[in-house]
Amino acid sequence: MPRIYLDHSGTTPVDRRVADEIYRFLTGDNFGNPSSHHFFGYAAKKAVEEAREKVAHALGADREEIVFTSGGTEADNLAIHGAAATNFKKGNHIITSAVEHHAVLNTVKALGKQGFETTILPVDRYGMVSVEAVKDAITDKTTLITIMHANNEVGSIMPAAEIGKIARERGVLFHIDAVQSFGKIPVDVNDLNCDLLTISAHKIYGPKGIGALYIRKGTRWKQTLLHGGAQERLRRAGTENIPGIIGLGKAVELAAADQAIEGNRLKALRDRLISGVTGSVEEVQLTGHPVLRLPNHASFCFEHIEAESMLHNLDLKGIAASSGSACTSGSLEPSHVLLAMGIPPHLAYGSLRLTLGRDNTEEDVEYFLATIGPVIEELRSASPF
Numbered sequence: 170m171p172r173i174y175l176d177h178s179g180t181t182p183v184d185r186r187v188a189d190e191i192y193r194f195l196t197g198d199n200f201g202n203p204s205s206h207h208f209f210g211y212a213a214k215k216a217v218e219e220a221r222e223k224v225a226h227a228l229g230a231d232r233e234e235i236v237f238t239s240g241g242t243e244a245d246n247l248a249i250h251g252a253a254a255t256n257f258k259k260g261n262h263i264i265t266s267a268v269e270h271h272a273v274l275n276t277v278k279a280l281g282k283q284g285f286e287t288t289i290l291p292v293d294r295y296g297m298v299s300v301e302a303v304k305d306a307i308t309d310k311t312t313l314i315t316i317m318h319a320n321n322e323v324g325s326i327m328p329a330a331e332i333g334k335i336a337r338e339r340g341v342l343f344h345i346d347a348v349q350s351f352g353k354i355p356v357d358v359n360d361l362n363c364d365l366l367t368i369s370a371h372k373i374y375g376p377k378g379i380g381a382l383y384i385r386k387g388t389r390w391k392q393t394l395l396h397g398g399a400q401e402r403l404r405r406a407g408t409e410n411i412p413g414i415i416g417l418g419k420a421v422e423l424a425a426a427d428q429a430i431e432g433n434r435l436k437a438l439r440d441r442l443i444s445g446v447t448g449s450v451e452e453v454q455l456t457g458h459p460v461l462r463l464p465n466h467a468s469f470c471f472e473h474i475e476a477e478s479m480l481h482n483l484d485l486k487g488i489a490a491s492s493g494s495a496c497t498s499g500s501l502e503p504s505h506v507l508l509a510m511g512i513p514p515h516l517a518y519g520s521l522r523l524t525l526g527r528d529n530t531e532e533d534v535e536y537f538l539a540t541i542g543p544v545i546e547e548l549r550s551a552s553p554f
């Protein structure tokens with residue numbers, strides 16, 4: 170039986186070339202602390218700065234604007250808490266959307282409990298925030314807009330650059346969670362008009378537990394989460410995760426090198442998946458935008474299907490897929506993203522997310538298409554509905 174991985178938005182395998190680089194910094198003489206004033210420390214510092222340069226280059230940023238974090242969740246928290254607290258005297262209003270990852274949504278909600286005013290914008294049926302809605306939500310008290318670049322559950326790509334333009338005109342900080350888009354579509358902090366931007370290594374064939382926050386020079390932002398040493402220019406205390414940082418740098422370099430070609434290849438496979446599923450299975454709908462979506466992302470809702478059983482049966486046939494975000498699956502609640510898009514709960518329970526990656530082939534897609542029909546049929550025939 171084949172083993173086909175179609176859950177690259179959940180996480181990606183670590184690229185061999187990334188693993189080799191990490192290994193170099195787990196062994197031998199490469200164990201220094203970058204804060205140390207001796208040969209071992211200098212070598213570690215040099216390696217960290219080279220990785221920082223690679224990340225900055227890929228984002229169109231300067232080296233000093235990159236802060237390494239323990240992943241996307243920490244970078245989102247760091248961005249939002251820092252911006253909210255630093256600008257508190259100016260205003261206490263934060264805008265986000267209903268389809269954000271919980272790393273953003275729950276952070277904004279936590280600030281709401283601490284006395285901040287929050288606006289959680291609705292989305293359309295494709296999961297898109299409207300630029301007009303953002304514009305209308307801004308008040309004199311708004312200090313931060315935090316909206317994702319591409320949605321993890323349905324793959325829709327938001328009008329981030331336009332939102333950033335409005336934020337800038339109104340003097341409001343703009344944070345983008347680019348965890349899902351980075352490495353798959355162009356992510357340039359200047360084109361996107363953002364002040365803060367989050368990325369994570371494990372979505373781009375790097376290791377888990379490492380990410381970065383871009384902070385535009387001159388942004389009114391101070392770190393408020395971790396109190397400790399002066400690492401990362403006082404923006405993120407704690408001894409640096411050197412192997413992780415090296416891995417992130419290498420993963421970014423590799424992603425940048427093949428993004429355009431790989432994007433086109435994945436898009437063709439994605440479109441085959443979408444037409445194959447909607448053409449062969451009854452009572453199924455594509456979720457997310459039909460065109461403005463990530464090149465590797467296909468997602469659906471099936472009538473009269475319960476996602477957990479579908480995933481289990483696909484797993485038995487050698488296919489690893491997801492019902493949506495890794496955080497939502499396993500909980501009994503239907504996805505907040507699908508509900509915000511107006512999908513009724515009974516349909517949201519039957520969600521399936523297929524996210525392609527470097528190792529996937531046409532054969533994988535055809536195997537999936539040959540499998541999904543019988544799986545759905547079997548589940549529906551056993552269902553009381």
Ligand SMILES: Cc1ncc(COP(=O)(O)O)c(C=O)c1O
Binds near residue numbers: 178241243272346
């Ligand atoms: C859109 C988005 N933001 C943030 C995160 C969290 O990133 P990490 O797993 O690195 O904490 C994820 C992970 O799934 C994500 O998809």
